[in-house]
Amino acid sequence: MSEFNLFQPLQYEFFIRGIIVAILVGGMNGLLGVYIVMRGMSYIGHGLSHAVFGGAVVSHMLSINVYIGAVIWGVISSIIINRVSNGGKVRADAAIGIISTAGFAIGIFLISSTRGFTRNFEALLFGNILSITYLDMLVIALVSIVVFLFFFLLNKMILFMTFDRETARVYGVKTDIIDLAFSILLAIVIIASMNVIGVTLLAAAIVAPTISARLLTNNFNRLIVLSTVIGALTASVGMYLSFLFDSASGATIVLFSAGVFGAVVLYTSLHRVYHEHSHGRIRHRHMHIHKGEHDHEHHIN
Amino acid sequence: MQWWLRFMCRGDDIALRIKGITYGYTSIPVLENINLDVKKGEVIGLLGPNGSGKSTLLRIVAGLIRPWFGSIEFGKRPVIGYMPQVESIDWDFPITVEEVVALGLWNRSGMMPWPSKYVRERVNMVLEDLGMSSNAKRQIRELSGGEQKRVFLARAIVHEPELLLLDEPTTGADPSTRDDILKILNKLNRDGATIILSTHDIVGVAMNLPRVVCINKRILADGDAKDILRGDNLLKVYGLIDSMM
Known part of the structure; x- marks a missing residue:
């Protein structure tokens, strides 16, 4: 029996490409996830990723570049979702539910009803490491630079409008323009993530790093860094595992992210009852039960 | 800048002029034909019950809501501080x-x-x-x-x-905090800030302000706190007697 070598996958060029792309895409999803989750719009990743599938199929049928068509479709869907949900009468989750699912349904409708539909969209639905090309990698690297610059340079404005959108407007933050730019970037990142994670699984990849990071920190800037790092790590490890198990990369990444989230929940739960604390000058650790935010009762001495 | 916020105010001592503002969230207006001149360095308390339109008026002045009718005129667009x-x-x-x-x-x-x-x-x-x-x-x-x-x-x-818009800055605060907040506002006002705040607190806040505007959809009373905070005005503001009487 041949000995298993952990580094064996690295001899394949397609795998190295896959890992690099997974790190970039995972990091971007983790970063975007912070603003999406903190604005209470976790479903937008799910919604937009489904919506762009319709755009990809329509573009293919019209012989337009699938990615360009999907980006345009995604941006338009995102703008409509923003407009409808900011109008006040329809909540964001409901707007996302109908607009995005309709987009997805268009894609499925066209595939199922068109005879002789030859293109295989399975990679877009579930992610496939083999479908990542060198050009994909370059485009995703470029998108990553733009995304990280966007959040680095507009950090304070984005923090302000995420925390208190109305006051941010009074203080001169151009919330509509930033929303539009964010929507465009989100649509681009979703398209960039399609081949790695797949549109049906992308929502979890956007949300999971942020909620894991949120359990670990109460500092917004640290949340951004942690979420980005967790996103990059879970995507790259998930990609590696997908090679080992010969499974779909998207499903493996999402399952690994869910596993990391479960581990973080377990860690924070244990940490809550069993962590180092002080009584005056004495620092020690032992099991104790919390009362409120800071007080606790000793359970075991 | 939103169209309903204009630079047309005449007279140096006017910080802002609210002209004929009408607005509602549904087809029923919560504010109707509101007219108010605010002088530079004035402190004004908007007094009224929940749903009387105080917060809405502050949000219109802040440029957050476009009114159905009317406009806000500034002598010069001020630097605004806003507390939701x-x-x-x-x-x-x-x-x-x-x-x-x-x-x-x-x-x-x-x-x-x-x-x-x-x-x-x-x-x-x-x-x-x-x-x-x-x-x-x-x-x-x-x-x-x-x-x-x-x-x-x-x-x-x-x-x-230069212009502070404060939406119920003392609601929920204990008397000591409330008094501290009023002291701070007093100091800011002495330094030249114009302040418009909304409040429910008649005794703790409104009575201490130089000018109070009683509002409930329309302006029902406007003037020196000690002159207008009388039983009949308050009954009108809080809807206990018909405001049209």
């Missing part, structure tokens, strides 16, 4: 007191994500003035009701605004 009702805040948001206050100076902090030296110093100064410097590193959800008010007041004043 704290009920609208997500208290689980991972942000500290000093970070919240620094948001008020977001455009004076350079391109880097971290605050500049100027912002740090200014935030520390304002927090010290409000007796909150020891809470600078605390998460906002750990604060008491009174402390929360102070934090959002700190953000409203940190950029030294």
